[in-house]
Amino acid sequence: MKVHIEKDLCTSCGICYETFVNVFVEGEEGISEVKDDLKGKDLKDSLLKEAISAAEECPAGAIVVK
Template identity: 40%
Template sequence: MKVYVDQDLCISCGLCIDTCPDVFSWNDDGKAQAIDSEVPADAENEAREALENCPSEAIKEE
């Protein structure tokens, strides 16, 4: 599974970071970003939960 955060859609709510801190973090602009596009196998469930619960639908699966 590969994910990225669309910076134009991110509203900096932090929900993805709270849900899956192993995959998402803050960038220098104060928006969420994927630490690495490839999600570790043991974090896929949390990453998918973050994707599905993103209020601005900024998290995309590649």
């Protein structure tokens, strides 16, 4: 499964990149980004768990895991 951020929805709250630091980084103007080396990659194990938790916790519904 891959993780993707709908940047139009992200409100720069910081929850994902402050909590799930192995998957997300703070991008321009506080908008979240998936770490470069994970973009478009199939996530497994702990990284996938972090991505799923972030998707559940994102208040804007901006994190998509599929």
